Each structure stands twice: as structure tokens, then as C-alpha cells.
Amino acid sequence: MNSKLQVSASPHTRGMVTTNKIMFMVLAALAPACLMGVLAFGPRALLVLAVSVVSSVISEYLYERLLHKKITVSDGSAAVTGLLIGMNMPPGIDLWIPCLGSVFAIVVIKQLYGGLGQNFMNPALGARCFLLISFAGKMTTFTSGSGALKLVTEVSSTTDALSGATPLAYLKTGASFDLKALFLGNVQGCIGEVSAAAILAGGIFLVAAKIIRLRIPGSYLGCFAVLTLITAAVRGYDAPVIYTLQQLCAGGLMLGAWFMATDYVTSPITPVGQIVFGCALGFLTWVFRLIGSGAEGVSYSIIFMNLLVPVIEHFTRPVAAGMVRQRRENRRLMKRNKAEARRLKAAGKKENDT
Amino acid sequence: MSKKNPGMQIDPELGRKRFELSRYIHLKKDTAPERVVNGIYFENPVFMLALGMCPTLATTTSVTNAVGMGLSTTAILIMSNLFISLLRGIIPERMRMPSYIVIIASFVTIVDFLMAGFTPAMYESLGVYIPLIVVNCIIMGRAEAYAGKHGPAASIADGAGMGIGFTIALIVVAAVRELLGNGTFAGFRVMPSVYEPINIFVLAPGAFLVLAVFVAIMNRFHIGAARRDDDWDPTGRFVCGDCRMCPRVHGCSGKPASDAAADGREGRG
Numbered sequence: 001m002n003s004k005l006q007v008s009a010s011p012h013t014r015g016m017v018t019t020n021k022i023m024f025m026v027l028a029a030l031a032p033a034c035l036m037g038v039l040a041f042g043p044r045a046l047l048v049l050a051v052s053v054v055s056s057v058i059s060e061y062l063y064e065r066l067l068h069k070k071i072t073v074s075d076g077s078a079a080v081t082g083l084l085i086g087m088n089m090p091p092g093i094d095l096w097i098p099c100l101g102s103v104f105a106i107v108v109i110k111q112l113y114g115g116l117g118q119n120f121m122n123p124a125l126g127a128r129c130f131l132l133i134s135f136a137g138k139m140t141t142f143t144s145g146s147g148a149l150k151l152v153t154e155v156s157s158t159t160d161a162l163s164g165a166t167p168l169a170y171l172k173t174g175a176s177f178d179l180k181a182l183f184l185g186n187v188q189g190c191i192g193e194v195s196a197a198a199i200l201a202g203g204i205f206l207v208a209a210k211i212i213r214l215r216i217p218g219s220y221l222g223c224f225a226v227l228t229l230i231t232a233a234v235r236g237y238d239a240p241v242i243y244t245l246q247q248l249c250a251g252g253l254m255l256g257a258w259f260m261a262t263d264y265v266t267s268p269i270t271p272v273g274q275i276v277f278g279c280a281l282g283f284l285t286w287v288f289r290l291i292g293s294g295a296e297g298v299s300y301s302i303i304f305m306n307l308l309v310p311v312i313e314h315f316t317r318p319v320a321a322g323m324v325r326q327r328r329e330n331r332r333l334m335k336r337n338k339a340e341a342r343r344l345k346a347a348g349k350k351e352n353d354t
Numbered sequence: 355m356s357k358k359n360p361g362m363q364i365d366p367e368l369g370r371k372r373f374e375l376s377r378y379i380h381l382k383k384d385t386a387p388e389r390v391v392n393g394i395y396f397e398n399p400v401f402m403l404a405l406g407m408c409p410t411l412a413t414t415t416s417v418t419n420a421v422g423m424g425l426s427t428t429a430i431l432i433m434s435n436l437f438i439s440l441l442r443g444i445i446p447e448r449m450r451m452p453s454y455i456v457i458i459a460s461f462v463t464i465v466d467f468l469m470a471g472f473t474p475a476m477y478e479s480l481g482v483y484i485p486l487i488v489v490n491c492i493i494m495g496r497a498e499a500y501a502g503k504h505g506p507a508a509s510i511a512d513g514a515g516m517g518i519g520f521t522i523a524l525i526v527v528a529a530v531r532e533l534l535g536n537g538t539f540a541g542f543r544v545m546p547s548v549y550e551p552i553n554i555f556v557l558a559p560g561a562f563l564v565l566a567v568f569v570a571i572m573n574r575f576h577i578g579a580a581r582r583d584d585d586w587d588p589t590g591r592f593v594c595g596d597c598r599m600c601p602r603v604h605g606c607s608g609k610p611a612s613d614a615a616a617d618g619r620e621g622r623g
Contacts, residue, residue: 133554133559134551134553134554134555135550136553
């Protein structure tokens, strides 16, 4: 076959980036955070991660096999979903819970809506919220790990009963927490979200590899930081800047901003839309964390904004090159037509009356 | 078979796979058994017509609640259908909606007081959903589509059929939700003690999930339209019932489905 004479529809120039490559880049970027989680909580955390990934891949395979669809396990998206679910689990969780979460994420949230690219909500986060609502107790019990790192759980408070709570629980009361521990990751929490440094490294790797852009995580974290800084100053906390940094490093914010909000399928594709999306996320997370009393600010804000993505895309659609003047003209014409129609209608009415 | 059923020719595979109850059950129109079967299956208010979604989603947290809600709605439906049918010659066309509401509201008030008096626990757990039966679209829908145009006996049968269909749908949804979300059935522990209840199923999101799955199953069995509009079987019972309820009444051939099919035309009756 003469390859010069092939006929195909546009686009004719294609990048080398495939879904497969992107997914494995994301997996690589998640590796440091997983490593820190395993270091902090021990082999049990590794088991949880493995179970989530394996059950996620198996459920994708089985669903597609049973419904005679193309098997898409090898594109790695199910593995990413599974890993993210595992990273969102407390290390001491019963192993069937991440399994159930994976099945829910893959079958209900992803496949029932048409598979990769069609889901309206981030599958991993959907599964996390599903599990949190169903098993609130188990999902928020953080047993002390047996990892290589010594966990910092003590704060300047005198209550011993609080040991084992996540740093975010302390921050909620306006108390301060060891910022270095938060940044490095020797604190209590879910497996994948303890180390802000490791997640940041993964995120920067993704940005450098041009898998994601800074728009969403940048505007998300920026907006949240500014709002938190203002709140901390207004409420008169000791060191507003330190408090803001602690809020940024604690909980699932980093993981959510770099890896979940940037999910291609469930985030806007327009540049302006991405910034709007990020700012709205920052605002919502701020509302949930600092104004509201509930936990799970990051999960719920991302899921909520996922639902609004079509609306954001609709209103931020970029104008095609050379179409600016055309569009203005169209708008003017439309206005005139409407006025004309109204005039005609009024005239018709008058005629009918008389 | 293909001559009788032009819809089958379009996609024989789909036609063969689809379960068409209308091919097995032939009942005389507007008789009591026909109305009851119609209410339970062909025009099941919840699964087929998607009416009464609000009580379906809100009161199916347990089988007990579902039974209570279903039976009280059935009672009101039968009585309101009867009275609307009896008064159909007196009620002026333009005033029919307010008149229907007054009739329905009277019976809802009676049921409301009866439940408060005799089944206080049930009354407590159903809360606002008993008074809200006044605006239940199943009852309004039956008044408008059936009872206002048919005799009292047929209307009672229609109300009973619709009510039973509604009750069955509520019980089915509630059974799944209670079993998964609480591990019980009508208050009795069914699941083994190692079973950890999946709490979300008794909460609002679970209601949507379970209902969606049931509607999907019903669509798979009954309406080819759920897959592709062209596959719609024009002779199917569901397609052509009542022009007043029919969303396709505009651009309709105006013939009953069977006649149009006999002509070999695309009849949407």
C-alpha cells in the first residue's frame, strides 16, 4: 500500500499523545504521593492501594466483557481511577470498602454513562462520596500507622482524645499545626493525601510534561488561599499566612486540585472556562471548609463543579478567528429582528381588537 | 407475524428479544380486568408514565412506608375517580381542574384524619406526603385522562389498577432500598449480620439510583423507543392509549394504531 495516497478525514496532523500515555504519566505522577502514604502508614496502605486498582480494572473488564463492548482496560484509565480511590481511603479500612467503591466508580459512574469520556462526574470522587455517605464511621477512622515515618499527631492542645484526628480537624478550630509535618506528610489522613510535597512534585511533573495546565490547580489553590487569608485575618488568627499554608497542605486539597479537578473528562476545555472552574472550586472549598461545619469540602466542591462544566463551557466558548465582528453583527441583527417581531405582534393585536 | 407487526420488520432482532405482554394478553377495553392490568403493567404510573415521582423517591425508605403510601393513594384514587366520573356531566369543561382539586382534596383530608387517628406511627413517618397527595399527578392524571370521560364502574377499576400499580412499584423500590440500605425487609432483619448496610440507599441519592435502574429495566423489556425511535412498534399497546395524554398528538395520523398499521403506514394513532 502506498502510504502517500491514504484518504482520511481531518485532522491530518496528530500528536503522539494517546490516552494510554496520558494515563501512565498520571500514574507515574501519583507514585510519589503513594510512596509517602506507604512510608507513613506501612504495608497495609500498599495493600489498600493494590486492592483498589485491581478491583477497578477487573470491574471495567467484566462490565465490558459482559456487555460485549470494546475492552478498554489497557488504556489505563481504570487503573488511575482505582489508584485515586485507594489514595482516598484511610489506611486501616476494611478491604471490601475500596472494592465496592471501585465497582461503583467504574460501573455506575463511568460505564453506565458511556465509558471513558462520557462520565459527568469524576468516578473516583463519586465513589469516595458514595462510600463516605454510606460508611461515614469507617471512612473517617484513622488508625495510627505502622510505617517508617513517625506521625505527628500532637498539637499544643491538652486533649488526648483528639489524637488520631486529621490535621484538618484541628485547623477547623483555628488551632495551629506543625506545617513541616503537613508539607512532608507524616500526619494522619487518607493514604494519598498526607504529603503535600509529594503531590506537588507529581503535579509539577504533569505540568512540565504538558499533561495538565496550571490554569485549574493554579486558580483553585490561588482563589482558596486568598479567601482563607482574608478569613484568617478577619477572624484574628495568630499567623494568617501560616494558617493559610496549613490549610493548603492539609486534607485532600492538593490531591483534589492537581489530580481530580484536572480530569480531562469532567473539567471545562475552554481556557477561560478552566479559570472560572478553578476559582469556583476555590470559593466552594473555602465555603465548605471555613464557613460550613461539614467535612469533605474538596470532594463535594469538585463533584458539584463537575455538574456545572457544560454550563461553563457554553458561556466561555472562544470566538473563532475572524468571527468577532461577525458575531457583533449577528447580535445586532437579532436584536433588530426581535424588535421587528414585537412591533408586528403589537400591530396584529391592535388589528384584532378593532 | 411480520404482516401484523410492521415494527418488527425494522429490526427483527430487537422485536424478537423484546417482551411484549400485549401480544399475550387480550382483554376487552374498559373492563375491570383490563383496567387493572393496564394500571399494573402497561401504564404503570411510576415505571411507565413516570408520574408521582416525588412520593416514589421520598417515601420508599422502607417497605412499611411504601405500603402505607401506596394504599392511602389507592384509596384516594378510587374515591376521587368514582366521584369525578359521577360528576362528569355536571362539571363544566373550563372549571374541571378546580373541581377535581376540590374533590381530591376532600378525600385526602378524610384519609389524612383517618390515618392520624388509627395509624399514628405511619402518619408520623409519612409526614407531609399524605397532605401532598392532593397534588399527586397520578390522581390528577387519571381524573383528567380517564375518570372525566368514562363511567363510574370503569373509573373505579381504573383507580384500583393505577393504585395497585403504584403500590407495587413503591414496594419494589422500597424493598431494594431497605434491603441494601438497612439490611431489613419491612422491619425484619434479612441480611446476615456480617452485612454492612450501605447507608446511601436509604438516603435521597439511593432513591434516584434504584428508581433509575428499575425504569431502565422496564424500558429494556417494553419500549423499543428507549433505544431508537424508529424501532417503535406502532401496534404496541403502550404507544397508543389516550390522545389527551399522548405527547405525539400533534402530527398524529388520527387513526387508531391498529388501523394505521393495517394500512401499512407509520401510524402513531
